[in-house]
Amino acid sequence: MEELLKIEQLQVAFSTEEGPVEALDGVELTILQGTFHGLIGETGCGKSVTGQAILGLLDNNALIKGGRILYRDQDLLRLSPRKIERTIRGKEIAMIFQDPGSSLNPLFTIKNQIEEAIRLHRKAPAEKREEMVLQALKQVKLPDAENLMYRYPHQLSGGMKQRVMIAMMLACNPKLLIADEPTTALDVSIQAQFIKVLKELKEKLSLTVLYITHDLAVISELCDYVSVMYAGRIAENLSMRDLFKDPRHPYTIKLVNSVLGATTTLDQLEEIPGSVPRLINPPGGCRFHPRCEEAIPVCSQEAPPLREIKANHSVACHRR
Numbered sequence: 001m002e003e004l005l006k007i008e009q010l011q012v013a014f015s016t017e018e019g020p021v022e023a024l025d026g027v028e029l030t031i032l033q034g035t036f037h038g039l040i041g042e043t044g045c046g047k048s049v050t051g052q053a054i055l056g057l058l059d060n061n062a063l064i065k066g067g068r069i070l071y072r073d074q075d076l077l078r079l080s081p082r083k084i085e086r087t088i089r090g091k092e093i094a095m096i097f098q099d100p101g102s103s104l105n106p107l108f109t110i111k112n113q114i115e116e117a118i119r120l121h122r123k124a125p126a127e128k129r130e131e132m133v134l135q136a137l138k139q140v141k142l143p144d145a146e147n148l149m150y151r152y153p154h155q156l157s158g159g160m161k162q163r164v165m166i167a168m169m170l171a172c173n174p175k176l177l178i179a180d181e182p183t184t185a186l187d188v189s190i191q192a193q194f195i196k197v198l199k200e201l202k203e204k205l206s207l208t209v210l211y212i213t214h215d216l217a218v219i220s221e222l223c224d225y226v227s228v229m230y231a232g233r234i235a236e237n238l239s240m241r242d243l244f245k246d247p248r249h250p251y252t253i254k255l256v257n258s259v260l261g262a263t264t265t266l267d268q269l270e271e272i273p274g275s276v277p278r279l280i281n282p283p284g285g286c287r288f289h290p291r292c293e294e295a296i297p298v299c300s301q302e303a304p305p306l307r308e309i310k311a312n313h314s315v316a317c318h319r320r
């Protein structure tokens, strides 16, 4: 399968009054065309920062210290903000966020907003745009699209707004979609509908998605590959099948065991004592060592590099 996006050795720090926050330290992951790629880890591990770095959306106090983000052989980190805005964002790579409301403009109808997105990102004659709006709304299974498109965001429920967001993106036909905890703000039954819509789109449109979440149950329903993050580094990159059949990193193993138990949300993990360290002064060596039952002396001295153990499976641990 073709590599659509490849992150190599990405290092990002934030400057703060208390000192630099080493948020990403050598992140490596590859997203294959036509797959759903999950990015999981507890809160504060660097998942959102990874997503934001891809689209040049990092906060102003961010400093990219190294690495490359290759999208079809061009390094996105070398493009100017203007070039990203004009040639990549929306058109090639689109992002949906946790709070759909914040991304829709309350002053315009759904139709206006989706048409505007199409105008900005696609070459389509004006008279074709309405048809494209309708088609996109129908793709995400919004009922009565012909009337719904004349409504304003405040007239829609949270779940509907989330689907309008997806419709808006689909209308722009991006090659890669980054979804950062898109269901966290929705209640459980609406989450389930949302995931069903995404699954259908996956089959119909061969969309490529980077799906960021701390909810392993969602990942296991949707994704083909998974990257497990811990404290700003990738602990393990592996297929969905290996996640449950052959996890190697002690952190991954804990996560999987916890899903097989009662809790699925990483923030409820009681099985792993301790919490994600603050990244101002992260632990030396393997950042997981203070919480790892398998740690040996070298673990606190040297950071384990990510090593490939078989095709599509790499792990960063001294003991694997």
Ligand SMILES: Nc1ncnc2c1ncn2[C@@H]1O[C@H](COP(=O)(O)OP(=O)(O)O)[C@@H](O)[C@H]1O
Pocket: 014, 015, 016, 021, 023, 041, 042, 043, 044, 045, 046, 047, 048, 049, 050, 059, 060, 061, 062, 278, 279
């Ligand atoms: N603008 C910022 N300034 C300082 N620290 C930041 C900033 N943005 C993110 N961070 C820090 O970077 C780390 C990773 O954050 P984030 O990617 O949001 O985690 P996640 O999405 O996995 O919950 C956290 O320690 C967070 O506090």
Ligand code: SF4
Pocket: 249, 250, 251, 286, 287, 288, 289, 290, 292, 293, 294, 295, 296, 299, 304, 316, 317, 318, 319
């Ligand atoms: S490198 Fe050491 S501390 Fe880190 S996960 Fe492996 S065994 Fe545990």
Ligand SMILES: [Mg+2]
Pocket: 047, 048, 049, 181
């Ligand atoms: Mg986040």
